[in-house]
Amino acid sequence: MKPARFEYHRPGSVDEAAALLAELGDEAKILAGGQSLVPMLSLRLAYFDHLIDVSRLDGLRGITADGASLRVGAGTTEAAVGADAGVARAVPLLARATPLIGHFQIRNRGTLGGSIAHADPAAEYPAVALALDAELEAFSASAGRRVIPAAEFFTGLWSTALEPDELLVGVRFPVWTGRCGFAVEEFARRAGDFAIAGVVVALELDGDDRVARAAIGMLGLGSVPLRAPAAEAAAVGQRAGELDAAELGRLAMSGLEDIPADLQGSADYRVRVGAELVARAWVTASVEAAGSDRAGGMAASVGAIDG
Incomplete structure (x- = not known):
């Protein structure tokens, strides 16, 4: 399909783009890379009278x-x-x-x-x-x-x-410093597809191998990207090697609302996948934070998750 008719604007500066937005109001939409907006316009899932192309603005x-x-x-x-x-x-x-x-x-x-x-x-x-x-x-x-x-x-x-x-x-x-580990895990039907569920994990260990801070972000599990505050709070202060990653994953899924359900999977399925991904990402990030000398002990947790 083709998009509905619109007027195209290509401002020469950020100030000019902002001025156009102020002038045109709700009838205008910013066009950056266009990888999400253009398909939506072509399918007529969205409609705007004006597109303001900022893709070439060095600023x-x-x-x-x-x-x-x-x-x-x-x-x-x-x-x-x-x-x-x-x-x-x-x-x-x-x-x-x-x-x-x-x-x-x-x-x-x-x-x-x-x-x-x-x-x-x-x-x-x-x-x-x-x-x-x-x-x-x-x-x-x-x-x-x-x-x-x-x-x-x-x-x-x-x-x-x-x-x-x-x-x-x-x-x-923010730039995290210290003994930090990071991991991204997601599951999709095919490479390049939107994830059915996914997680990003960051954690920092203190000198006693206890979790000093933790961040767990989740995607595909609600109408907005989500945090897992209960799981984060449960991890902080605990020794990384003694945490049950599978239980942490289940805790991250607790209290979720508005979980999508479609042809890709039911809400229950997404919850199970999300819990597993949190567990896997947590183990990977913990191994990185702890260092290679402790990788063997942490790797044992991966087997427990798989089982």
């Missing part, structure tokens, strides 16, 4: 780090994020989640900001941003810049806290 691109955080411009392509060695060092979850996003053609065009602003609950970057307590930078012609915590950004299916005249311009991710 929205780039990756910078200051030691405590890593900032990614909203217009930075997913391929650029995945190929950046600095991202892999500073925010490993971003680098490890990137290859799971569609296919390389999609990553060459899709942008980090486009993925997060689109707010698909089965997408990887929103779950990473939520798990790491990222800060999202919005800009409007009237109010200038404001920062939105990731915990407040995702408000519903394909909806965010962005105002109609606001443009997502960047995302700032």
